[in-house]
Amino acid sequence: MAIVPTTDLIQRSKATSAYLIKNPGEVKNAFTPPDESKAADVLKTGTQKEITELKIFLKDYDMSSISTDELKKVGRRLYDSGVIDVEAFGMFIAGDLANDEKGRPTNTHVKFNAIALFNERLKDYDNFLIDNPKLATQDNLAWRRGMLIANQAVGALAYFANASHDKFSIDEQV
Structure with a gap:
């Protein structure tokens, strides 16, 4: 076998396929709140004005059929409202x-x-961290916590989207 020296840079691709969703019909899971008050607690923000603005903004988004572009907008709004942290964002x-x-x-x-x-x-x-316990570092656990927060937020949004009432209802009493 001959080794041929070269000055060509090795091309490395960062291309990744979309995450393969195993259960694309899932609209309810452990993060879907059982009632309106629990869903509202997840989405609570500081002032009545912020809550009203958030309700108006979110009414047009369906978490079971959303694009990355739309999800970025929802995430930005939730982050700016203090509903989610940077890892969840x-x-x-x-x-x-x-x-x-x-x-x-x-x-x-x-x-x-x-x-x-x-x-x-x-x-x-979670399975990755179970299989690799040495990688359960502070940063990785913070990322996991962000994943939990993101799931809770999406669950609350899905609850309101699938609720039988017409309007997105959060108790606005501050």
Whole structure:
């Protein structure tokens, strides 16, 4: 075998396919609140004005059929409102995880089920940490906590989207 020296840079691709959702029909899971008050608790913000603005903004988004572009907007709004932290925001902006060879998000207009995606990603990450206990570092556990918060937020949004009443209702008493 001959070794041929070269000065060519090795091309490394950052391309990734979208996360394969195993149960795309999932609209309810352990993170779906059982009642309106529990769902409202997850989405509580500081002032009545913030709550009203958040309700108006979120009414047009369906977590069971949402694109990465839309999920970024929802995540930004939840983050700016103090509903989610920076790690949870990372889940929202990553969307379905599809990237091109340079690591830029692709097909950000394609709709998917964020309820199932977030839940399955959390389960996969839990399994990863179980299989690799030495990697359960402070940073990785903070990321996992962000995944929990993202799941709780999406669950609360899904509750209101699927509730029998017409309006997105949060108790606005401060």
